[in-house]
Amino acid sequence: MMLDNETLALARKVNERLFIARKIMVTAESCTGGLIASAVTSVPGSSSILFGGYVTYDNRAKIEMIGVPDDLIDQYGAVSEQVAIAMAEGARSTSRTDLAIAVTGVAGPGGGSADKPVGLVHFALTTGETTMHREHRFGALGRDEIRQETVRFALKMIIDAGND
Template structure:
């Protein structure tokens, strides 16, 4: 599933975090661990990857990375608020330098007018700040939405460590 562009991004993430001497963690819902999988496709990634939380269900988000149930109830699992809370919770739980989180609707079902298939919210948290990004990839198929999500997540990590 990993194409050359995604693998190249993963290598850049590995190199940049190793150079900075920083460790990251992932908190993944719609990608089910694919971001961590992309990173670990690069030799030496154990020097910069703590691991990942696959928080596919709402219960896992709450139990594993402390996303408040009330936040999910109020805004829905696929929201800016939950993406930010996922990143911040993973950062705190892992005690690392950076966390990237994704929550979205990959399809083919689960979409609505308000939250269509292909909607993904991203969060990147460091000790200093939490960034958010929202993308609507469209209904290009489940695998395509997930692949695009991995790419954007890796790009956000690179942006957080721009020289």
């Protein structure tokens, strides 16, 4: 995948930060379909900081691959703070890594609602000691741009987590 300069710079910074900290990460991706892991692996040497990624696009994948409780999906929907956090915690636990980033959202062009419009993305990052959630509404930028913005936002979260 060809990355724009901003995304590539962020991916390099993620690799650098985690390499220096001797941390291994994993991704749990729904709306991005593996693009975060792809961005991280665009940097040579990324095998020292990336365990891998779970593409949990379907709800069954969330449940079966990383242990998201199906009652959370039933109660809050797949695009929710609760499910994003469960995705991050499940991916970290399953992979036994230091850090997990998870994203779930509505990339469009369809699938949005008044409560969950196109462009809504929930992000969760866990280190085991702390878990943080962010919600971002990118707006109806178009599917590709929403996914690219989601990747950038996720990479920035990982970088910021290294500053804590």
